[in-house]
Amino acid sequence: MRRVAIGLVFPFAVVVLWELLGRAGLASEDGFSRPSLVAVALAKSLADGTLLQQTGETFISAVIGLLIAAVTAVATGAVLGLFRTLERVTTLTVEALRPIPSVALIPVALLVFGFGQNMSVAVVAFACFWPMLIITISAVRGIDPRLIEVGRMMGFSLATRIRKFALPAALPGIMVGFRIASGIAIVVAVTVEIAANPRGLGYGMIVAQQSLHADLMWATLVWLGVVGWFANWGLLALERRWLRWFWTQREA
Protein backbone atom coordinates (compact mmCIF):
# COMPACT_ATOMS: atom_id res chain seq x y z
CA MET A 1 0.00 0.00 0.00
CA ARG A 2 2.77 2.39 0.97
CA ARG A 3 4.70 1.52 -2.18
CA VAL A 4 1.66 2.24 -4.33
CA ALA A 5 1.36 5.63 -2.63
CA ILE A 6 5.02 6.42 -3.31
CA GLY A 7 4.56 5.37 -6.93
CA LEU A 8 1.75 7.89 -7.27
CA VAL A 9 3.89 10.79 -6.01
CA PHE A 10 5.73 11.33 -9.30
CA PRO A 11 2.71 11.37 -11.66
CA PHE A 12 0.86 13.56 -9.18
CA ALA A 13 3.78 16.01 -9.03
CA VAL A 14 3.92 16.19 -12.82
CA VAL A 15 0.19 16.95 -13.04
CA VAL A 16 0.38 19.65 -10.38
CA LEU A 17 3.45 21.25 -11.93
CA TRP A 18 1.81 21.17 -15.34
CA GLU A 19 -1.32 22.83 -13.97
CA LEU A 20 0.69 25.52 -12.19
CA LEU A 21 2.86 26.27 -15.24
CA GLY A 22 -0.26 26.49 -17.37
CA ARG A 23 -1.98 28.85 -14.96
CA ALA A 24 1.12 31.02 -14.70
CA GLY A 25 1.10 31.23 -18.49
CA LEU A 26 4.52 29.59 -18.77
CA ALA A 27 3.36 26.58 -20.81
CA SER A 28 1.66 27.35 -24.07
CA GLU A 29 -2.07 26.66 -23.94
CA ASP A 30 -2.06 25.59 -27.59
CA GLY A 31 0.22 22.65 -26.89
CA PHE A 32 0.17 21.83 -23.21
CA SER A 33 -3.44 22.13 -22.26
CA ARG A 34 -3.81 22.31 -18.46
CA PRO A 35 -4.76 19.06 -16.68
CA SER A 36 -7.98 20.63 -15.41
CA LEU A 37 -9.00 21.49 -18.97
CA VAL A 38 -7.98 18.00 -20.12
CA ALA A 39 -10.17 16.49 -17.42
CA VAL A 40 -13.12 18.62 -18.57
CA ALA A 41 -12.54 17.59 -22.19
CA LEU A 42 -12.30 13.94 -21.15
CA ALA A 43 -15.57 14.12 -19.23
CA LYS A 44 -17.31 15.92 -22.10
CA SER A 45 -16.09 13.48 -24.72
CA LEU A 46 -17.08 10.53 -22.56
CA ALA A 47 -20.50 12.04 -21.91
CA ASP A 48 -21.38 12.67 -25.57
CA GLY A 49 -20.25 9.17 -26.54
CA THR A 50 -17.55 10.16 -29.05
CA LEU A 51 -14.76 8.63 -27.03
CA LEU A 52 -16.66 5.41 -26.40
CA GLN A 53 -17.53 5.07 -30.07
CA GLN A 54 -13.89 5.57 -31.05
CA THR A 55 -12.79 3.09 -28.41
CA GLY A 56 -15.24 0.57 -29.84
CA GLU A 57 -13.92 1.07 -33.38
CA THR A 58 -10.32 0.64 -32.31
CA PHE A 59 -11.02 -2.41 -30.15
CA ILE A 60 -13.18 -4.21 -32.68
CA SER A 61 -10.46 -3.86 -35.33
CA ALA A 62 -7.85 -5.05 -32.84
CA VAL A 63 -9.91 -8.02 -31.66
CA ILE A 64 -10.90 -9.26 -35.14
CA GLY A 65 -7.33 -8.94 -36.39
CA LEU A 66 -6.03 -10.70 -33.30
CA LEU A 67 -8.49 -13.59 -33.68
CA ILE A 68 -7.68 -14.05 -37.38
CA ALA A 69 -3.99 -14.09 -36.52
CA ALA A 70 -4.52 -16.47 -33.60
CA VAL A 71 -6.45 -19.04 -35.62
CA THR A 72 -4.13 -18.99 -38.63
CA ALA A 73 -0.93 -18.83 -36.58
CA VAL A 74 -1.92 -21.65 -34.22
CA ALA A 75 -3.01 -23.88 -37.11
CA THR A 76 0.18 -23.18 -39.10
CA GLY A 77 2.36 -23.36 -36.01
CA ALA A 78 0.89 -26.72 -34.93
CA VAL A 79 1.65 -28.26 -38.33
CA LEU A 80 5.15 -26.76 -38.52
CA GLY A 81 5.84 -27.76 -34.92
CA LEU A 82 4.80 -31.35 -35.48
CA PHE A 83 6.73 -31.82 -38.71
CA ARG A 84 10.32 -30.83 -38.27
CA THR A 85 10.98 -31.21 -42.01
CA LEU A 86 8.30 -28.70 -42.95
CA GLU A 87 9.57 -26.29 -40.35
CA ARG A 88 13.12 -26.42 -41.63
CA VAL A 89 12.03 -25.97 -45.23
CA THR A 90 9.91 -22.92 -44.43
CA THR A 91 12.45 -21.28 -42.10
CA LEU A 92 13.94 -18.96 -44.70
CA THR A 93 10.51 -17.82 -45.93
CA VAL A 94 9.34 -17.09 -42.39
CA GLU A 95 12.58 -15.27 -41.61
CA ALA A 96 12.22 -13.25 -44.81
CA LEU A 97 8.66 -12.15 -44.05
CA ARG A 98 8.89 -11.63 -40.31
CA PRO A 99 11.20 -8.57 -40.23
CA ILE A 100 8.86 -6.58 -42.48
CA PRO A 101 7.58 -3.80 -40.22
CA SER A 102 3.82 -4.29 -39.95
CA VAL A 103 3.12 -0.66 -40.76
CA ALA A 104 4.79 -1.13 -44.16
CA LEU A 105 1.63 -3.05 -45.08
CA ILE A 106 -0.59 -0.03 -44.47
CA PRO A 107 -0.34 1.04 -48.14
CA VAL A 108 -1.26 -2.44 -49.40
CA ALA A 109 -4.16 -2.69 -46.97
CA LEU A 110 -5.26 0.79 -48.03
CA LEU A 111 -5.16 -0.21 -51.69
CA VAL A 112 -7.01 -3.49 -51.21
CA PHE A 113 -9.60 -2.55 -48.58
CA GLY A 114 -9.81 1.24 -48.76
CA PHE A 115 -10.45 3.18 -45.58
CA GLY A 116 -12.40 1.39 -42.90
CA GLN A 117 -12.33 -1.48 -40.48
CA ASN A 118 -10.92 -4.15 -42.80
CA MET A 119 -7.79 -2.17 -43.49
CA SER A 120 -6.95 -2.03 -39.77
CA VAL A 121 -7.88 -5.68 -39.32
CA ALA A 122 -5.50 -6.77 -42.08
CA VAL A 123 -2.50 -4.92 -40.66
CA VAL A 124 -3.27 -6.06 -37.10
CA ALA A 125 -3.56 -9.67 -38.26
CA PHE A 126 -0.19 -9.51 -40.04
CA ALA A 127 1.52 -7.96 -37.02
CA CYS A 128 0.07 -10.51 -34.57
CA PHE A 129 0.62 -13.54 -36.79
CA TRP A 130 4.41 -13.79 -36.47
CA PRO A 131 4.91 -13.75 -32.70
CA MET A 132 2.07 -16.24 -32.29
CA LEU A 133 3.45 -18.48 -35.02
CA ILE A 134 6.93 -18.57 -33.48
CA ILE A 135 5.61 -19.25 -29.98
CA THR A 136 3.20 -21.94 -31.19
CA ILE A 137 5.97 -23.73 -33.09
CA SER A 138 8.22 -23.82 -30.06
CA ALA A 139 5.34 -24.77 -27.73
CA VAL A 140 4.29 -27.66 -29.97
CA ARG A 141 7.87 -28.78 -30.42
CA GLY A 142 8.29 -28.80 -26.64
CA ILE A 143 5.58 -31.43 -26.21
CA ASP A 144 6.72 -34.82 -24.99
CA PRO A 145 7.27 -36.78 -28.22
CA ARG A 146 5.85 -39.91 -26.59
CA LEU A 147 2.48 -38.19 -26.39
CA ILE A 148 2.45 -37.64 -30.15
CA GLU A 149 3.69 -41.18 -30.66
CA VAL A 150 0.76 -42.53 -28.65
CA GLY A 151 -1.63 -40.61 -30.87
CA ARG A 152 -0.02 -42.01 -33.97
CA MET A 153 -0.01 -45.56 -32.61
CA MET A 154 -3.67 -45.29 -31.80
CA GLY A 155 -4.29 -44.53 -35.44
CA PHE A 156 -5.75 -41.06 -35.05
CA SER A 157 -5.85 -38.81 -38.09
CA LEU A 158 -3.54 -35.79 -38.23
CA ALA A 159 -6.38 -33.38 -37.46
CA THR A 160 -7.41 -35.39 -34.40
CA ARG A 161 -3.81 -35.70 -33.30
CA ILE A 162 -3.40 -31.94 -33.44
CA ARG A 163 -6.72 -31.27 -31.73
CA LYS A 164 -6.55 -33.93 -29.01
CA PHE A 165 -2.83 -34.19 -28.31
CA ALA A 166 -0.69 -31.35 -29.61
CA LEU A 167 -2.87 -28.31 -28.89
CA PRO A 168 -3.91 -29.12 -25.30
CA ALA A 169 -0.31 -29.89 -24.36
CA ALA A 170 0.95 -26.70 -26.01
CA LEU A 171 -1.82 -24.47 -24.67
CA PRO A 172 0.06 -22.73 -21.84
CA GLY A 173 2.72 -21.61 -24.31
CA ILE A 174 0.13 -20.55 -26.85
CA MET A 175 -1.66 -18.49 -24.19
CA VAL A 176 1.53 -16.55 -23.51
CA GLY A 177 1.81 -15.85 -27.23
CA PHE A 178 -1.81 -14.73 -27.28
CA ARG A 179 -1.24 -12.21 -24.52
CA ILE A 180 1.83 -10.78 -26.23
CA ALA A 181 -0.09 -10.57 -29.49
CA SER A 182 -3.07 -8.85 -27.87
CA GLY A 183 -0.79 -6.07 -26.64
CA ILE A 184 0.55 -5.73 -30.17
CA ALA A 185 -2.99 -5.74 -31.61
CA ILE A 186 -4.11 -2.60 -29.76
CA VAL A 187 -0.86 -0.77 -30.49
CA VAL A 188 -1.04 -1.59 -34.20
CA ALA A 189 -4.74 -0.73 -34.47
CA VAL A 190 -4.08 2.72 -32.99
CA THR A 191 -1.00 3.15 -35.18
CA VAL A 192 -2.90 2.40 -38.39
CA GLU A 193 -5.50 4.98 -37.38
CA ILE A 194 -2.84 7.58 -36.71
CA ALA A 195 -1.01 6.92 -39.96
CA ALA A 196 -3.86 6.58 -42.41
CA ASN A 197 -7.23 5.18 -41.34
CA PRO A 198 -9.84 7.82 -40.46
CA ARG A 199 -11.54 6.06 -37.52
CA GLY A 200 -11.03 5.11 -33.89
CA LEU A 201 -9.01 6.63 -31.06
CA GLY A 202 -5.86 7.19 -33.15
CA TYR A 203 -7.73 9.31 -35.67
CA GLY A 204 -9.57 11.05 -32.85
CA MET A 205 -6.21 12.29 -31.56
CA ILE A 206 -5.11 13.39 -35.02
CA VAL A 207 -8.34 15.35 -35.60
CA ALA A 208 -8.06 16.98 -32.18
CA GLN A 209 -4.45 17.90 -32.94
CA GLN A 210 -5.16 19.29 -36.39
CA SER A 211 -8.09 21.34 -35.16
CA LEU A 212 -5.86 22.63 -32.33
CA HIS A 213 -7.99 21.13 -29.57
CA ALA A 214 -5.04 20.31 -27.36
CA ASP A 215 -7.28 19.52 -24.39
CA LEU A 216 -9.22 16.87 -26.32
CA MET A 217 -6.01 15.41 -27.77
CA TRP A 218 -4.45 14.96 -24.33
CA ALA A 219 -7.75 13.63 -22.99
CA THR A 220 -7.83 10.97 -25.72
CA LEU A 221 -4.21 10.06 -24.98
CA VAL A 222 -4.92 9.69 -21.26
CA TRP A 223 -8.02 7.62 -22.03
CA LEU A 224 -5.98 5.40 -24.34
CA GLY A 225 -3.45 4.82 -21.57
CA VAL A 226 -6.14 3.93 -19.05
CA VAL A 227 -8.00 1.62 -21.43
CA GLY A 228 -4.78 -0.06 -22.54
CA TRP A 229 -3.69 -0.58 -18.96
CA PHE A 230 -7.00 -2.18 -18.01
CA ALA A 231 -7.01 -4.37 -21.11
CA ASN A 232 -3.55 -5.64 -20.21
CA TRP A 233 -4.53 -6.19 -16.60
CA GLY A 234 -7.68 -8.05 -17.61
CA LEU A 235 -5.77 -10.32 -19.94
CA LEU A 236 -3.23 -11.15 -17.24
CA ALA A 237 -6.02 -12.00 -14.80
CA LEU A 238 -7.78 -14.09 -17.43
CA GLU A 239 -4.62 -15.96 -18.30
CA ARG A 240 -3.87 -16.73 -14.67
CA ARG A 241 -7.37 -18.00 -14.02
CA TRP A 242 -7.46 -19.98 -17.19
CA LEU A 243 -4.08 -21.57 -16.61
CA ARG A 244 -5.08 -22.55 -13.10
CA TRP A 245 -8.20 -24.21 -14.50
CA PHE A 246 -5.99 -25.91 -17.04
CA TRP A 247 -3.60 -27.38 -14.47
CA THR A 248 -6.35 -28.56 -12.12
CA GLN A 249 -8.10 -30.25 -15.04
CA ARG A 250 -4.89 -31.96 -15.81
CA GLU A 251 -4.29 -33.28 -12.35
CA ALA A 252 -7.85 -34.58 -12.07
Next chain:
Amino acid sequence: MMRRAAWAAASLAFLVAVVLAWKLVADAKLVNPMFLPAPDRAFATLAGWIESGELWDPLSKTVWRMFAGWIAASLAGIALGAAIASSRRARDLFAPSVEFLRPLPASAVLPPAALLLGLSDTMIVSVIAFGTVWPILLGSIHGFKALDPRLTEVARMLRFGPLQRMFKFQLPNALPEIFAGMRVSLALALILTVVAEMLSSQPGLGHMVLVAARAFRSADIFAGIFVLGVLGFLTNSLMQYLEAYLLRWRPAHSGG
Protein backbone atom coordinates in the same frame (compact mmCIF):
# COMPACT_ATOMS: atom_id res chain seq x y z
CA MET B 1 27.80 -30.00 -42.50
CA MET B 2 26.45 -31.57 -45.68
CA ARG B 3 23.08 -31.98 -44.04
CA ARG B 4 22.95 -28.35 -43.02
CA ALA B 5 23.73 -27.30 -46.57
CA ALA B 6 20.97 -29.58 -47.83
CA TRP B 7 18.44 -28.04 -45.44
CA ALA B 8 19.52 -24.55 -46.43
CA ALA B 9 19.08 -25.46 -50.09
CA ALA B 10 15.62 -26.90 -49.40
CA SER B 11 14.69 -23.79 -47.46
CA LEU B 12 15.87 -21.58 -50.32
CA ALA B 13 14.00 -23.73 -52.84
CA PHE B 14 10.79 -23.24 -50.86
CA LEU B 15 11.25 -19.47 -50.85
CA VAL B 16 11.85 -19.51 -54.62
CA ALA B 17 8.72 -21.65 -55.02
CA VAL B 18 6.70 -19.11 -53.05
CA VAL B 19 7.95 -16.28 -55.28
CA LEU B 20 7.17 -18.36 -58.39
CA ALA B 21 3.68 -19.10 -57.09
CA TRP B 22 3.25 -15.37 -56.52
CA LYS B 23 4.30 -14.76 -60.13
CA LEU B 24 1.88 -17.40 -61.47
CA VAL B 25 -1.00 -15.96 -59.45
CA ALA B 26 -0.17 -12.43 -60.56
CA ASP B 27 0.35 -13.32 -64.22
CA ALA B 28 -2.88 -15.30 -64.36
CA LYS B 29 -4.54 -12.20 -62.90
CA LEU B 30 -6.17 -14.28 -60.17
CA VAL B 31 -5.76 -11.20 -58.01
CA ASN B 32 -6.42 -7.74 -59.38
CA PRO B 33 -3.00 -6.52 -60.65
CA MET B 34 -3.81 -3.17 -59.11
CA PHE B 35 -3.34 -4.88 -55.71
CA LEU B 36 -0.76 -7.51 -56.45
CA PRO B 37 2.00 -6.80 -58.97
CA ALA B 38 4.06 -9.69 -60.34
CA PRO B 39 7.31 -10.05 -58.39
CA ASP B 40 9.44 -9.24 -61.44
CA ARG B 41 7.59 -5.95 -61.85
CA ALA B 42 8.26 -5.04 -58.23
CA PHE B 43 11.93 -5.96 -58.60
CA ALA B 44 12.19 -4.04 -61.89
CA THR B 45 10.85 -0.98 -60.06
CA LEU B 46 13.41 -1.49 -57.32
CA ALA B 47 16.22 -1.90 -59.86
CA GLY B 48 15.05 1.30 -61.53
CA TRP B 49 15.22 3.16 -58.22
CA ILE B 50 18.72 1.91 -57.55
CA GLU B 51 19.92 2.76 -61.04
CA SER B 52 18.49 6.27 -61.05
CA GLY B 53 19.61 6.87 -57.49
CA GLU B 54 16.04 7.70 -56.52
CA LEU B 55 16.19 5.30 -53.60
CA TRP B 56 19.11 6.80 -51.70
CA ASP B 57 17.56 10.02 -50.51
CA PRO B 58 14.48 8.48 -48.81
CA LEU B 59 16.45 5.45 -47.64
CA SER B 60 19.23 7.48 -46.05
CA LYS B 61 16.74 9.81 -44.39
CA THR B 62 14.76 6.92 -42.93
CA VAL B 63 17.90 5.18 -41.68
CA TRP B 64 19.27 8.39 -40.21
CA ARG B 65 16.08 9.21 -38.30
CA MET B 66 15.74 5.67 -37.06
CA PHE B 67 19.26 5.49 -35.67
CA ALA B 68 19.33 9.04 -34.33
CA GLY B 69 16.18 8.42 -32.31
CA TRP B 70 17.24 4.96 -31.21
CA ILE B 71 20.72 6.02 -30.09
CA ALA B 72 19.28 8.95 -28.15
CA ALA B 73 16.79 6.57 -26.53
CA SER B 74 19.57 4.11 -25.70
CA LEU B 75 21.76 6.69 -24.00
CA ALA B 76 18.87 8.21 -22.09
CA GLY B 77 17.39 4.81 -21.21
CA ILE B 78 20.65 3.36 -19.87
CA ALA B 79 21.50 6.47 -17.83
CA LEU B 80 17.99 6.88 -16.41
CA GLY B 81 17.75 3.17 -15.70
CA ALA B 82 21.03 3.20 -13.80
CA ALA B 83 19.84 6.20 -11.79
CA ILE B 84 16.44 4.69 -11.00
CA ALA B 85 17.95 1.33 -10.06
CA SER B 86 20.59 2.90 -7.83
CA SER B 87 18.34 3.38 -4.85
CA ARG B 88 15.30 1.69 -3.54
CA ARG B 89 13.53 4.99 -3.06
CA ALA B 90 14.09 6.06 -6.67
CA ARG B 91 12.73 2.70 -7.79
CA ASP B 92 9.58 3.03 -5.71
CA LEU B 93 9.15 6.57 -6.96
CA PHE B 94 9.56 6.05 -10.70
CA ALA B 95 9.12 2.37 -11.60
CA PRO B 96 5.29 2.39 -11.36
CA SER B 97 5.10 5.35 -13.77
CA VAL B 98 7.36 3.52 -16.22
CA GLU B 99 5.22 0.40 -15.97
CA PHE B 100 2.12 2.46 -16.61
CA LEU B 101 3.54 4.30 -19.64
CA ARG B 102 5.06 1.22 -21.27
CA PRO B 103 1.88 -0.38 -22.71
CA LEU B 104 0.85 2.95 -24.25
CA PRO B 105 1.18 2.71 -28.06
CA ALA B 106 4.44 4.45 -28.97
CA SER B 107 2.76 5.97 -32.00
CA ALA B 108 0.29 7.72 -29.69
CA VAL B 109 3.07 10.22 -28.96
CA LEU B 110 2.82 11.41 -32.57
CA PRO B 111 -0.17 13.76 -32.32
CA PRO B 112 1.15 15.65 -29.26
CA ALA B 113 4.60 15.82 -30.83
CA ALA B 114 3.14 17.15 -34.07
CA LEU B 115 1.28 19.80 -32.10
CA LEU B 116 4.30 20.86 -30.05
CA LEU B 117 7.10 20.52 -32.61
CA GLY B 118 5.33 20.76 -35.95
CA LEU B 119 5.77 18.32 -38.83
CA SER B 120 9.55 18.40 -38.84
CA ASP B 121 12.58 16.16 -38.70
CA THR B 122 13.09 17.11 -35.05
CA MET B 123 9.58 15.92 -34.29
CA ILE B 124 10.17 12.53 -35.93
CA VAL B 125 13.45 11.92 -34.13
CA SER B 126 11.95 13.00 -30.79
CA VAL B 127 9.00 10.68 -31.27
CA ILE B 128 11.30 7.76 -32.06
CA ALA B 129 13.47 8.54 -29.04
CA PHE B 130 10.51 8.89 -26.69
CA GLY B 131 8.66 5.89 -28.10
CA THR B 132 11.62 3.49 -28.04
CA VAL B 133 13.07 4.45 -24.68
CA TRP B 134 10.77 2.21 -22.57
CA PRO B 135 12.12 -1.27 -23.34
CA ILE B 136 15.68 0.02 -22.86
CA LEU B 137 14.77 1.81 -19.65
CA LEU B 138 13.08 -1.27 -18.20
CA GLY B 139 15.94 -3.52 -19.25
CA SER B 140 18.40 -1.10 -17.70
CA ILE B 141 16.46 -0.86 -14.41
CA HIS B 142 16.26 -4.65 -14.11
CA GLY B 143 19.83 -5.14 -15.23
CA PHE B 144 21.35 -2.67 -12.78
CA LYS B 145 19.14 -3.92 -9.98
CA ALA B 146 20.18 -7.54 -10.40
CA LEU B 147 23.79 -7.25 -9.26
CA ASP B 148 24.78 -10.26 -7.16
CA PRO B 149 25.24 -9.06 -3.53
CA ARG B 150 28.53 -10.98 -3.43
CA LEU B 151 29.87 -8.77 -6.20
CA THR B 152 28.88 -5.68 -4.22
CA GLU B 153 30.84 -7.23 -1.38
CA VAL B 154 33.86 -7.80 -3.60
CA ALA B 155 33.70 -4.21 -4.82
CA ARG B 156 33.73 -3.03 -1.24
CA MET B 157 36.69 -5.25 -0.35
CA LEU B 158 38.62 -3.94 -3.35
CA ARG B 159 37.79 -0.43 -2.20
CA PHE B 160 36.26 0.50 -5.53
CA GLY B 161 34.88 3.98 -5.90
CA PRO B 162 31.38 4.35 -7.30
CA LEU B 163 32.68 4.92 -10.85
CA GLN B 164 34.92 1.89 -10.77
CA ARG B 165 32.11 -0.22 -9.41
CA MET B 166 29.82 1.08 -12.12
CA PHE B 167 32.13 0.26 -15.03
CA LYS B 168 33.70 -2.92 -13.69
CA PHE B 169 30.66 -4.65 -12.21
CA GLN B 170 27.31 -2.99 -12.66
CA LEU B 171 27.40 -2.05 -16.32
CA PRO B 172 28.74 -5.41 -17.57
CA ASN B 173 26.20 -7.14 -15.35
CA ALA B 174 23.34 -5.08 -16.77
CA LEU B 175 24.44 -5.28 -20.42
CA PRO B 176 22.54 -8.44 -21.43
CA GLU B 177 19.22 -6.98 -20.31
CA ILE B 178 20.06 -3.60 -21.82
CA PHE B 179 20.84 -5.25 -25.16
CA ALA B 180 17.60 -7.22 -25.07
CA GLY B 181 15.74 -3.94 -24.61
CA MET B 182 17.77 -2.23 -27.34
CA ARG B 183 16.91 -4.96 -29.81
CA VAL B 184 13.19 -4.63 -29.16
CA SER B 185 13.56 -0.86 -29.46
CA LEU B 186 15.39 -1.04 -32.77
CA ALA B 187 12.50 -2.92 -34.39
CA LEU B 188 10.13 -0.40 -32.81
CA ALA B 189 12.26 2.48 -34.13
CA LEU B 190 11.81 1.33 -37.73
CA ILE B 191 8.03 1.06 -37.26
CA LEU B 192 7.83 4.50 -35.67
CA THR B 193 9.99 6.06 -38.38
CA VAL B 194 7.70 4.71 -41.09
CA VAL B 195 4.54 5.84 -39.31
CA ALA B 196 5.94 9.28 -38.54
CA GLU B 197 6.96 9.73 -42.16
CA MET B 198 3.50 8.68 -43.32
CA LEU B 199 1.86 11.16 -40.99
CA SER B 200 4.19 14.10 -41.51
CA SER B 201 4.82 13.75 -45.27
CA GLN B 202 8.53 14.19 -44.65
CA PRO B 203 10.55 12.53 -47.42
CA GLY B 204 11.44 8.96 -46.47
CA LEU B 205 10.50 5.37 -47.22
CA GLY B 206 7.25 5.57 -45.21
CA HIS B 207 6.05 8.59 -47.13
CA MET B 208 7.17 7.01 -50.39
CA VAL B 209 5.04 3.86 -50.01
CA LEU B 210 1.99 5.79 -48.84
CA VAL B 211 2.20 8.12 -51.85
CA ALA B 212 2.50 5.04 -54.08
CA ALA B 213 -0.70 3.65 -52.53
CA ARG B 214 -2.58 6.88 -53.15
CA ALA B 215 -1.48 6.76 -56.81
CA PHE B 216 -2.38 3.04 -57.09
CA ARG B 217 1.20 2.09 -58.03
CA SER B 218 1.31 -1.37 -56.50
CA ALA B 219 4.75 -2.25 -57.90
CA ASP B 220 6.21 0.77 -56.07
CA ILE B 221 4.54 -0.29 -52.83
CA PHE B 222 5.93 -3.81 -52.98
CA ALA B 223 9.39 -2.54 -53.88
CA GLY B 224 9.19 -0.22 -50.88
CA ILE B 225 8.02 -3.01 -48.58
CA PHE B 226 10.91 -5.13 -49.81
CA VAL B 227 13.40 -2.39 -48.93
CA LEU B 228 11.77 -1.97 -45.49
CA GLY B 229 11.88 -5.73 -44.91
CA VAL B 230 15.58 -5.84 -45.80
CA LEU B 231 16.19 -2.88 -43.52
CA GLY B 232 14.38 -4.64 -40.68
CA PHE B 233 16.34 -7.83 -41.28
CA LEU B 234 19.73 -6.10 -41.54
CA THR B 235 19.30 -3.94 -38.45
CA ASN B 236 18.15 -6.92 -36.39
CA SER B 237 21.08 -9.03 -37.61
CA LEU B 238 23.49 -6.20 -36.89
CA MET B 239 22.17 -5.93 -33.36
CA GLN B 240 22.42 -9.69 -32.82
CA TYR B 241 25.97 -9.71 -34.10
CA LEU B 242 26.91 -6.76 -31.92
CA GLU B 243 25.29 -8.41 -28.91
CA ALA B 244 27.15 -11.67 -29.45
CA TYR B 245 30.43 -9.81 -29.97
CA LEU B 246 30.15 -7.51 -26.97
CA LEU B 247 28.92 -10.26 -24.67
CA ARG B 248 31.44 -12.87 -25.83
CA TRP B 249 33.11 -12.78 -22.39
CA ARG B 250 30.06 -14.28 -20.78
CA PRO B 251 30.85 -17.88 -19.83
CA ALA B 252 27.43 -19.36 -20.49
CA HIS B 253 26.03 -17.16 -23.19
CA SER B 254 22.71 -18.73 -23.94
CA GLY B 255 22.18 -16.61 -27.03
CA GLY B 256 18.86 -15.51 -25.51
